[in-house]
Amino acid sequence: MEDAARLLQLVVNGAAAGCIYGLIALGFVLIYKATEMVNFAQGDIMMLGGFVAYSAIAHWGVNYWVGGLIAIAATAAFGYALDAIVLRRVIGQPQFAVVMLTLGLGFIFRAAAGITWGYDSVGFDTPFTNKTVKLGGLILGDDNLSIIAGTVLLCGVLYLFFAKTRLGVAMQASSQNQLAAYYMGIPVRNVFSMIWAISAGVAAVAGILLSPVSMIDVNMGFLGIKAFAAAVIGGFGSIPGSVIGGVFVGIVEQLAGYYLPAGFQEVTSNIVLLGMLFIRPQGLFAERMGKRV
Amino acid sequence: MTEALLHVDAIETFYGPIQAIRGVSLEVAPHQIVTVLGANGAGKTTVLRTVSGILDPEAGKVVFEGKDIAHMAPDQVMRMGICHVPEGREVFPFLTVRENLMMGSYTRRDSDGIAKDLALCFRYFPRLEERQHQRAGLLSGGEQQMLAISRALMGKPKLLLLDEPSLGLSPILVQQIFEIIRRINQEQGVAILLVEQNAHIALKTADYGYVLEVGRIVAEDHCATLLGRDDIKEFYLGQKEAGVRGQRRWKKRRLWN
Structure with a gap:
């Protein structure tokens, strides 16, 4: 009984960490599906979102929810501008140029954040910090539960947006056939910039949700590497796949941290990724129909 | 032809260094069906892409309802x-x-x-x-x-x-x-x-036709007239009359210029 409860606890904690990976992976996938660019600065955009929320909540003294919304909106606007001003220029260049550019942007963001907010870890009060819920024999942190709930909610909102709204369907259309989208009068470039905005906004949500669990600091963007594994496991191109891949990585990591010798926790995401590439290289949720060229 | 809806005036379009269209002009009147015929690689699709703004012409004008749309973005052209x-x-x-x-x-x-x-x-x-x-x-x-x-x-x-x-x-x-x-x-x-390789059905459907060859218009007329022309019959409709068989292609081509 004790063991079962412990296992469940680990799974919940792992799922919470995995949701964060999943949200960052979601950002990777959204941008990749639309523009076929891989944004290696995704984790650093999450870091920026976290710092903006910290500024709003801890310095300007606004309420957690308002501060969160400000951070999401500001980061989304930043994402839009990033595409409109910088990334749009490298469309059509070799994939390698995009990789170098986004890696470089990540360095710039880390440096800029260090100069602006300092290199120390910071945190702010949230309604979920240091609170727990008792469920039977289980003790679950509100912070972890808020991450899971927030992720589920956000995925629901995104699903409705992409499936039901005109702009959401136009985003799908633009990523499926860019030329035809132009023929329909869809302003494809702006639509792509809006996808960058959504993906940056999602990253900001991840940063805010993560803040009660781990402090915000300049290097938190390196979580993006694990999220990248999650995206590949999910099939790199599948939105539900990216979140499920993230949760999978998170849970395996927690279990490995508890049951395996020290040091394994950090490498499990990559071991899982390698295993996945051997067994099912197309990922868990690869699109069944090929893209028509 | 009365006031044209679309007026394409001597456009020249390139794919990189390769010139696909060498001065094509054509007109479409309101309510009219106009067809552009031609073999593979004649530049038919390029003409349409230039009109819809996917490609910009290096020279010439594309006028739609009196407005030059040659350098508009494709989504703006669609909105027109x-x-x-x-x-x-x-x-x-x-x-x-x-x-x-x-x-x-x-x-x-x-x-x-x-x-x-x-x-x-x-x-x-x-x-x-x-x-x-x-x-x-x-x-x-x-x-x-x-x-x-x-x-x-x-x-x-x-x-x-x-x-x-x-x-x-x-x-x-x-x-x-x-x-x-x-x-x-x-x-x-x-x-x-309408751009078509199936010349027969295109000429039956359309009112007016242009024949495009290697980026140039080599013939234009009402479709009924084009349908009756020997050279069109031979090269685009695949009908050969007895005796024409031995004639060389370049001789026929000359008739168009």
Whole structure:
């Protein structure tokens, strides 16, 4: 009984960490599906979102929810501008140029954040910090539960947006056939910039949700590497796949941290990724129909 | 010809260093069907792409309703009232048939008009109504062509650009599609610029025709006249009369210049 409860606890904690990976992976996938660019600065955009929320909540003294919304909106606007001003220029260049550019942007963001907010870890009060819920024999942190709930909610909102709204369907259309989208009068470039905005906004949500669990600091963007594994496991191109891949990585990591010798926790995401590439290289949720060229 | 809806004036279009169009001029009057014939690589598709703004001409003008649209972005050209049905259909494979059609009306805000046009498309192509909740990628080639034409109609075009609607379709289906193209032109008053390799059906459908060869217009006339010309018959309709057989191609070509 004790063991079962412990296992469940680990799974919940792992799922919470995995949701964060999943949200960052979601950002990777959204941008990749639309523009076929891989944004290696995704984790650093999450870091920026976290710092903006910290500024709003801890310095300007606004309420957690308002501060969160400000951070999401500001980061989304930043994402839009990033595409409109910088990334749009490298469309059509070799994939390698995009990789170098986004890696470089990540360095710039880390440096800029260090100069602006300092290199120390910071945190702010949230309604979920240091609170727990008792469920039977289980003790679950509100912070972890808020991450899971927030992720589920956000995925629901995104699903409705992409499936039901005109702009959401136009985003799908633009990523499926860019030329035809132009023929329909869809302003494809702006639509792509809006996808960058959504993906940056999602990253900001991840940063805010993560803040009660781990402090915000300049290097938190390196979580993006694990999220990248999650995206590949999910099939790199599948939105539900990216979140499920993230949760999978998170849970395996927690279990490995508890049951395996020290040091394994950090490498499990990559071991899982390698295993996945051997067994099912197309990922868990690869699109069944090929893209028509 | 009365006041032209579309007036293409001596355009020259390049793909990088390669010149695909060497000074093409043509006109489309309101309510008219105009066809551009030509072999593979003659530049037919390039003409349409230049009109719809995917390619910008290096020289020449594209005037639509009195406005030069040669250097407009493709989504702006569409908003002017030119809808392009691209070669090879280019439907959105993962969207449903209905969503594809709604994308065609992306620029419109009049929900009543959109609903009316949706009903109209379903009247022209009942198959699409049956399959409206299926993914477009699962449709047959003919159904995808119907979808591509309907999707363009949803934009309420004044001018419809049709690129090879017969591509890869069975002869019966080609007949049906062209019959509907004719009906759309007559009933909705939409002008059509039609690019075709199937010269026979294109000349039967259209009012006026141009013959394009290696980036130049080499002949133009009313379709009825073109249908009767010996050179057109031989090179585009594959009909040879006894005695013409031995003649060399270049001799025939000379007749056009």
